[in-house]
Amino acid sequence: MNYESNFKSETIDSIQSDYDLSGQTEHPSRLKWIIAATVLIVALLAALYVFLTSGDAAREGAGDDRSQAPSVTVIAPGRTEMTGSLVATGTLAARREMPVGVVGEGGRVVSVPVEQGQWVKAGQVLASIDRSVQSQQARSAEAQIEVATADADLAQANLDRSLQLVERGFVSKAQVDQLTATRDAARARVAVTRAQYNELLARNARLNIIAPAAGLLLERNVEPGQTVSAGSGTLFRIAKGGELELNAQVGDSELVRLSVGRPAKVQPVGSDDVFEGQIWQIEPFIDERTRQGTVRIALPYSPELRPGGFATAEISSGVVNAPMLPESAILSDQEGSFVYIVDKDNKARRRRVETGLVTDIGIAIASGLDGTEQVVLRAGGFLSDGESVSPQLQQK
Structure with a gap:
């Protein structure tokens, strides 16, 4: 029994020993090749994926740049002939107040x-002012005229008699000269008293306020x-004459657009009535505090027009031919008014402009545009100079 047990034990140990040696020599080599092949395949797949995805991303990025350009509505304003007007306010008054x-x-x-x-x-x-005292003074002056006239008549009679006696030698030449002087003095006193009387009459007349x-x-x-x-x-x-006017206050920059004879429509505050008038005078000075000048608009008499009242005037400022833009297209900053136009490369470009007449359909551009440009119609405040845009043309 001991022999068989020892034999079996040695046999089993020999078999296990053989198995372990084979595992240590053959299995690690195959595993290394499998792992290396797997890593290589994964690396190739990763490289291929990176190459494909980077190309797609580049293409998509280029497409996104185009798709992300903001869409803006633009208009080609052309040129329009228009009648401009401006609104001013002021006070009603007598045209010639006395x-x-x-x-x-x-x-x-x-x-x-x-x-x-x-x-x-x-x-x-x-x-009328009381003139009881002045009337008595006038009567006294009138009586003085009668006295002076009587003295003058007597002096003339004495002179006439003396002239008849000179030829007979009863009156000397010297006496005649003296009588002539007396007659002249009497006549002068008549003129003096008559002038005094007329002065009193004039003074009395001025007691009436007319x-x-x-x-x-x-x-x-x-x-x-x-x-x-x-x-x-x-x-x-x-x-x-009952003539009235509106003293309208107009800014100094708008005065240059007005001239004498321009028609105006005046509407008093609180009234629905509109009265036709025209500018008859533009005062030559400007208030240094308000930077406004006074435009005087002549008006016919009407009970609804009360001097001292407040009124609004719409004044015609003439006919011009210029590009016309809505208010939404015109921006402003510390440098003045400007618009954004879209150039041939679809880039937004800032353009400085000068505004002109203001009408019901828009604002005239006095300078800066010729009417052929594509002007950004709205949202220009969100653009920057040189920014790419996608313009959408809107018909006028």
Whole structure:
């Protein structure tokens, strides 16, 4: 039993020993070749994948550059003949306002026969001042004329008699000369007293406050019983001929587009009525604080036009032929107004422009465009100079 056991044990150990030696010599060699082949195949597949994907990415990247260019709407404005206008505001006033006050010595007002809002004639009495004392002075001056006239008649009679006696020698030449001088002095006194009388009449006439010209009475600042004098200020205001105007305030940059005779439509605040007028004067100075000048628009009389009221005027500024753009296409910064145009390479280019007339259909471009360009219609504020765009032409 021991022999058989020993034999079996040695046999088994011999077999295991043979198996281990074979595994250590043959199996590692095959595994290394399998691993190397696998790594090589994976490397080749990775290289092929990288090559293919890099080419596609490059092509897709080029396509993306084109597809990512922003789409913009452009317009070729051409040139349009248009009638421009500008809107201005101002105050209604009398075209020729005449302030009327006391021109004489004044006194107590006894009557005021007119009311504001009435039409008055040239020379019409607006107010009368008490003249009881002045009337007595006029009567005294008139009596002095009669006295002086009587003295002059007597002096003339004495001279006539003396001339008849000179030829007979009863009156000397010297006496005749003296009588002639007396007659001349008497006549002079008549002229003096008559002039004094006329002066009193003129002074008394000035006690009546009269209208210097026909027109519409705008203000009445006096009542019966009131004492007035030359220092009382303006008692009445008259719009000569009833003519009115709008003193419209216009910026200095817009004044150059206006001229005398331009038509205007005036609408008072709070009214639906529109009145036709025209510029009759552009004042030659500009307010240094507001940088505005005054345009005076003549208007016919109408009860709805009240001096002192506020009104809006739409003034025609003439006809021009120029490119016309909507407000959305025109941008501005500290350097002025500009637009973006699209060149032949589909690049957005900044172009400086000068704006002109403003109309209901857009803004005229005075300079900077000839009308053939493709102008970005909107969203120009999001573009930069030289940026690639995809233009979409819109018909005018």
